[in-house]
Amino acid sequence: MKKPELDEKVERVALMRKQLVRVLDDDGQAVGEWVPDLSVDDKIAGLRDMMTVRTFDARMLRAHRQGKISFYMQALGEEAIACGQQRALRPGDMHFPTYRQQGLLIAAGYPIVQMMNQILSNEEDPLKGRQLPVLYSAKSHGFFSISGNLATQYPQAVGWAMASAMRGDTAIASAWIGEGASAENDFHAALVMASTYQAPVILNIVNNHWAISTPEDFARGASATFADRGYGFSIPAIRVDGNDYLATYAASQWAAERARANLGPTLLEWITLRRGAHSTSDDPSVYRPDHESEQFPLADPIDRLRQHLTALGAWDDDRHESLQREITAEIETALAEADSHGSVKSGAVPGPATMFDDVFAELPRHLREQRGQVGE
Amino acid sequence: MPSMTMVEAIRDAHMVAMEGDDRVVVFGEDVGFFGGVFRCTQGLQERFGDHRCFDAPINESAIVGAAIGMAAYGLRPCVEMQFADYMYPAYDQIVSEAARLRHRSAGDFTAPIVVRMPSGGGIFGGQTHSQSPEALFTHVAGLKTVVVSNPYDAKGLLIAAIEDDDPVIFLEPKRVYNGPFDGHHDRPVVPWSKHPLGDVPEGHYTVPLGEARVHRAGSDLTVLTYGTLVHVAQTAAEERGVDAEIIDLRTLVPLDVDAIVESVAKTGRCIVLHEATLTSGFGAELSATVQERCFYHLEAPITRVCGWDTPYPHALEWSYFPGPDRVGRAMEEVLAA
Ligand SMILES: Cc1ncc(C[n+]2csc(CCOP(=O)(O)OP(=O)(O)O)c2C)c(N)n1
Ligand SMILES: [Mg+2]
Numbered sequence: 041m042k043k044p045e046l047d048e049k050v051e052r053v054a055l056m057r058k059q060l061v062r063v064l065d066d067d068g069q070a071v072g073e074w075v076p077d078l079s080v081d082d083k084i085a086g087l088r089d090m091m092t093v094r095t096f097d098a099r100m101l102r103a104h105r106q107g108k109i110s111f112y113m114q115a116l117g118e119e120a121i122a123c124g125q126q127r128a129l130r131p132g133d134m135h136f137p138t139y140r141q142q143g144l145l146i147a148a149g150y151p152i153v154q155m156m157n158q159i160l161s162n163e164e165d166p167l168k169g170r171q172l173p174v175l176y177s178a179k180s181h182g183f184f185s186i187s188g189n190l191a192t193q194y195p196q197a198v199g200w201a202m203a204s205a206m207r208g209d210t211a212i213a214s215a216w217i218g219e220g221a222s223a224e225n226d227f228h229a230a231l232v233m234a235s236t237y238q239a240p241v242i243l244n245i246v247n248n249h250w251a252i253s254t255p256e257d258f259a260r261g262a263s264a265t266f267a268d269r270g271y272g273f274s275i276p277a278i279r280v281d282g283n284d285y286l287a288t289y290a291a292s293q294w295a296a297e298r299a300r301a302n303l304g305p306t307l308l309e310w311i312t313l314r315r316g317a318h319s320t321s322d323d324p325s326v327y328r329p330d331h332e333s334e335q336f337p338l339a340d341p342i343d344r345l346r347q348h349l350t351a352l353g354a355w356d357d358d359r360h361e362s363l364q365r366e367i368t369a370e371i372e373t374a375l376a377e378a379d380s381h382g383s384v385k386s387g388a389v390p391g392p393a394t395m396f397d398d399v400f401a402e403l404p405r406h407l408r409e410q411r412g413q414v415g416e
Numbered sequence: 417m418p419s420m421t422m423v424e425a426i427r428d429a430h431m432v433a434m435e436g437d438d439r440v441v442v443f444g445e446d447v448g449f450f451g452g453v454f455r456c457t458q459g460l461q462e463r464f465g466d467h468r469c470f471d472a473p474i475n476e477s478a479i480v481g482a483a484i485g486m487a488a489y490g491l492r493p494c495v496e497m498q499f500a501d502y503m504y505p506a507y508d509q510i511v512s513e514a515a516r517l518r519h520r521s522a523g524d525f526t527a528p529i530v531v532r533m534p535s536g537g538g539i540f541g542g543q544t545h546s547q548s549p550e551a552l553f554t555h556v557a558g559l560k561t562v563v564v565s566n567p568y569d570a571k572g573l574l575i576a577a578i579e580d581d582d583p584v585i586f587l588e589p590k591r592v593y594n595g596p597f598d599g600h601h602d603r604p605v606v607p608w609s610k611h612p613l614g615d616v617p618e619g620h621y622t623v624p625l626g627e628a629r630v631h632r633a634g635s636d637l638t639v640l641t642y643g644t645l646v647h648v649a650q651t652a653a654e655e656r657g658v659d660a661e662i663i664d665l666r667t668l669v670p671l672d673v674d675a676i677v678e679s680v681a682k683t684g685r686c687i688v689l690h691e692a693t694l695t696s697g698f699g700a701e702l703s704a705t706v707q708e709r710c711f712y713h714l715e716a717p718i719t720r721v722c723g724w725d726t727p728y729p730h731a732l733e734w735s736y737f738p739g740p741d742r743v744g745r746a747m748e749e750v751l752a753a
Binding site: 110111161162165168169170171173187189190220221223224225226251252253254258259261321322326384390394395396399406407410414 | 445446450453472473474476477478501502504540541542543544545694695725726727730736
């Protein structure tokens with residue numbers, strides 16, 4: 041597929057909202073204008089990021105089954121999108137994620153043990169046990185505090201990007217949303233702001249085809265695609281194969297360069313599939329067709345990048361298995377460490393008095409009084 | 417009489433209301449095919465078809481806004497917010513529109529809708545699956561607000577709410593969906609099948625809006641409460657050997673002032689109990705009402721036991737939740753005063 045110039049007129053990229061940008065073909069060859077400039081080492085790093093996310097998720101699900109944690113949400117099958125985009129952006133940029141972008145943290149090198157401390161809500165939890173598991177916050181790694189309320193982050197990302205532009209900064213923002221939550225008012229509010237002020241922001245819609253039990257068409261309505269949403273706001277919008285690591289990198293880089301060149305917002309619809317349950321509280325067998333994953337036309341992102349590296353002669357089964365062993369060991373070590381700091385289930389959590397910290401910058405009188413009562 | 421969980425009772429109320437009146441329609445996020453994330457609408461789509469029970473896009477303001485429009489047409493929508501914590505996008509539609517439509521149009525248009533929402537904590541839901549926003553509704557002129565505590569009331573009140581000609585906010589404390597929670601999270605859950613209020617009659621009946629229920633009669637002091645804390649108050653009274661009269665208010669607006677006055681006039685002591693944050697909570701309204709109406713009967717200051725003025729913390733849930741210990745201590749203090 042054609043790769044447009046960064047400043048291509050919006051009318052001329054309009055059709056891309058109906059098409060699909062891909063780089064990897066079915067044989068694992070990188071083909072076409074969108075092939076990104078990535079070295080073999082970069083690609084191996086991408087593979088490692090995705091495998092780490094998957095291994096991390098599997099281990100956390102097991103921890104949930106073991107009764108160690110109260111809740112978890114995995115990104116099974118969608119790992120390429122966050123991992124690829126993180127590597128295409130720069131330190132200093134700010135992501136406004138949902139609960140399914142753990143790949144952003146992992147690809148940014150955020151300490152895995154810190155993620156686990158948050159999930160366990162233990163004494164070392166950087167968020168002091170306040171937030172539901174996986175609702176991380178990591179400003180140091182360009183990761184805005186995740187809200188439980190869907191879509192609120194979308195206009196906030198636009199505002200962050202506007203502020204960066206207002207200050208003559210080159211940092212850009214990236215907004216994330218699921219296709220289901222794109223039905224919210226805040227999504228549309230963000231598009232109007234981004235369009236009016238031509239904010240340097242990437243507007244990601246992760247179309248994993250499900251919003252808990254409702255299929256994507258409930259949010260999409262009569263439009264053909266979610267990328268169509270950009271058209272009415274004159275925001276260039278492209279649909280991308282979200283299971284193709286090279287495409288996720290290339291499209292993210294294109295959108296980021298447009299933002300950095302002050303060419304305004306770009307909307308990216310990522311096509312993927314939520315292969316697992318919505319969360320540990322969900323039972324998809326009630327609403328999902330059997331064998332949906334096997335029939336989904338876009339193959340697994342890890343398998344595809346692995347196949348590509350193998351086709352390049354840069355990878356083989358031994359290397360893959362040894363990388364997997366290394367990652368598994370890394371995750372087990374991190375979990376052992378996090379576990380030693382307690383958990384919400386063991387009761388080794390931050391002390392009750394800490395609940396009153398950070399409600400305000402300074403503790404007002406009424407909270408001082410309440411803090412005095414809580415320990416009684 | 418069949419025994420039901422609160423989820424089953426709510427489902428049954430929908431069935432009865434939809435059976436009896438074809439203007440009743442039910443929709444919300446994951447409400448149709450799946451039957452709701454708490455399964456409160458399970459089976460409705462199958463039974464009544466997808467014109468009467470259907471899934472909505474994730475847009476709470478559209479859900480309530482559309483419900484208002486349908487009501488203006490002549491239907492009786494009963495919609496679900498997946499969690500009370502997610503009603504905020506709908507708040508403008510609820511407050512500026514549903515609540516005032518009758519008044520601003522001098523009765524020309526009305527909004528007989530029900531907005532159901534699971535509320536309250538105790539399930540390790542963190543700050544966005546635990547809130548009790550009842551005071552944000554009771555403060556608004558034109559809204560009726562119900563908080564249920566058990567299956568029997570839930571069914572009767574939901575049918576009454578659907579039949580009511582005004583907008584009703586219907587809060588369902590999720591911690592008591594499956595059993596009367598005694599406040600001790602470390603003890604096994606008692607199912608509704610072991611509780612008399614789990615006995616739910618078949619077919620149509622209503623519990624009128626605006627009538628409180630004496631959950632436990634007593635003479636030492638009055639506890640004014642609703643939702644989950646009705647059961648917590650009972651535990652505290654039993655554990656401390658306090659002969660508390662526990663009033664389950666059930667409907668906050670309109671409030672059953674007579675029931676409150678009658679009880680406090682008898683006991684002379686009053687504790688106000690809710691899970692929502694203390695400051696500007698509904699407890700302040702209750703406390704003012706008791707002061708205005710029962711001042712000369714009071715033998716001790718009115719005491720509020722509520723959630724702290726912080727967001728609901730995930731790991732510290734049980735330090736936040738006003739459990740039997742805090743309630744019991746307050747009872748002893750009020751008796752000693
Ligand atoms: C305002 C609001 N409404 C409802 C919810 C409940 N909820 C949480 S996730 C979810 C589904 C979101 O689906 P989608 O946006 O497609 O993201 P995905 O889970 O597929 O990544 C819903 C309805 C919420 N968190 N916030
Ligand atoms: Mg989705």
